[in-house]
Amino acid sequence: MDFTFTEDQLMFREAISRFLMTEAAPEKLREIWETAEGRCPELRSSMATQGLTALSIPEADGGLGMGDIAWSLMTQELGYYGIPDSLADTAYVGAGLFSALGDDVAGKNDYLTKICDGELRLAIGHQCSPLVADAHLAEVLLLQHGDEVHLVPRDNIDEVVNQSIDSSRRLSQVTWQPKPETCIASGEAGAKIWHETLNRGALSVAGQLLGLAQRMLDLSVDYSVQRKQFGKAIGSFQAVKHHLADVAGKIEIAKPVLYRAACSLENNHPLTDVHVSQARNFCSEAAALAARHGLQIHGAMGYTWEVDLQMFMKRSWAINNTWGDSIFHQARVQDYVLNSDADLAPSKTFEGA
Amino acid sequence: MKLTYTPEQQSFRLEVREWLAANVPKEKLPTYDTKAGFELHREWERKLHQAGYSMVMWPKEYGGRGCDLIDWLIFEEEYYGAGAPGRVNQNGQLLLGSTLLEFGTPAQKAQFLPRMASSDDMWAQAWSEPNAGSDMANISSKALLDGDHYILNGQKTWSTRAIYADWAFGLFRSEVGSKRHHGLSFLMVPLDAEGVTIRPIKALDGEDAFAEIFFDNVKVPVEHRIGDEGKGWHVAMATAGFERGLLLRSPARFQQPVRKLVQLYRDNKASADRDPSIGVAVAKCWSDAEAYALSAYNTVGRLNSGAKIGAESSLNKVFWSELDLLIHQTAMNILGATGELLASGSLAQEQAYWLNGFLFAQAGPIYAGSNEIQRNIVAERMLGLPR
């Protein structure tokens, strides 16, 4: 029974964090927000140079061969720094999808190599959402049609691009025609791929929400120490302290839930769905409270475009309902607890692994 | 990260499970907040001890089994899973016991731990005073050194089960004129000593659950002090950490009632579902109790590799006390009109289980340091906010 991460995983996280701290500082994010595409190709390619895009690509295809557990750390960094990029969708969720394909699928390894090198941008359209993030920049799209997985070049789709409350996000309504030549998996195999893809997407959202929550907490703590009212720092007032302590509590309790979900996903635990949804719910609660209390502690400043809090707050609101919305994830947990005949004895927490 | 048990851990679990299945009393024991109930619980504790299960993580020489904390979590899961009786001596075994293991002299450990493991000695905590509740450093009960003895004078209050216990431990002001957390000593006091008077206080349910303790020139040998003279605060903070943190409230303590809550919901589904928020709350209770278990295993892993827990134990305390409230409030909502019934009538076994739990859950955010104080600790020590 061991919740610890390997040295490699921790060092990698540390390196990525140091890198993003300078390369993706809030001023830089604001610049990217102003661009038409909401994306910065240089940032993507420098993240690839750091090895992020290679993280979960199998070693045989030139990657680092780490898995969901490593991503549970990395997605927190992507969230913490509010990275305006769909890197996790490509390098984690998309890479996972390609890896799950049969070896007879033409071009599979080329795609994996291109993801690894940071050369491929892709977008994923899953039936859990009517919107496809980043379709406007994707070279290819992975699209769901029932149980079928289609790999569709961007030229073959029509899209209507929408903007999000998060200025870096672009979400498309995509129209396309499924054709036999774009179908790369179907039937049971296809259904399984979509199922796992949804879980990877949700885990990625959970990790990012947790990172965002931590960032909002840190910003709020800093602000509460600097801002003075009635002659002292507002952070010395108990009502403010208790808001922040409650956010810290939500973050702490969410962490092991996230890590357990990652471990279950990586090891095909029979209850992976429940564990992933649980993680999403805990991380989502942490982010929601961090945003609410963070804004309250910033006072009217918190309601402005000017303070950095807004970028992280809006990101957390925006991604909260992607890769399965709150109703979906709450319902998955509730169904298990209320409607299955599962034995919920105290000894069952780690059973079935 | 490897979230599976070793074969040794699994066989330990099965061994505990089998023993409990054969030995847990079929009839629920009466509450230990009465004299008769207390003695029946002492009997059960002795039986547990004879089988080597009373303090599994203590060293063998003190009546334990030398298990690590993961084994302890497993033991607790089986213990609660089997519906075994509440642990009447937990203030001694879990709080003072852990304190003695860390700060006690070899002689103190040898004298007190084995008798604690066997529940030959039952212990009460004596921290609170009429003017020292949340403000625990405001202690005014005195212990003045007189040769090889302390002479105790003053009053403690809210001491759980002190009227039935054999010993109490707590802080006393041993340096005349000292202020706040300076000049306090951590002492163990036999409750049958001359000059000790104990007056029961009835709790919400009408039972004598806690008591006032009066000290009138009570003599206590110096060997009954834990830690250095005047340095008791430091030792007491460690004890308080055990109380807020895992030791007093292992996750299974909440997972078992949640399992019963789910059953209660399933048995009353048609009626409960008239309000969809009930199902939501039941699922949240399960999820929270499970998250607490994950967090415990995570913490224990860190403790086993040498880390110390600090202000996190305050987060723990806020979490479990609020969870306990939610579990029992949800049960009361499901029970509806019969929820108010005491155990005496024809209907009421299940109702009484929930009602007792509901009443006791109300105290969770107050005892072991109120939740307001815990939030202050988190804000100041974990987040670095100014005082």
Ligand SMILES: Cc1cc2nc3c(=O)[nH]c(=O)nc-3n(C[C@H](O)[C@H](O)[C@H](O)COP(=O)(O)OP(=O)(O)OC[C@H]3O[C@@H](n4cnc5c(N)ncnc54)[C@H](O)[C@@H]3O)c2cc1C
């Ligand atoms: C069931 C039960 C069992 C107990 N068992 C024991 C025992 O065995 N031994 C023992 O010694 N004690 C025991 N206690 C006492 C317990 O430790 C105290 O009740 C607790 O520390 C709070 O102190 P108080 O009751 O004096 O409340 P007070 O300190 O008077 O507090 C009253 C309210 O004011 C709030 N408050 C006080 N100061 C602050 C502050 N600085 N900031 C914000 N809010 C504040 C508190 O949070 C609380 O809400 C028990 C209590 C209960 C309910």
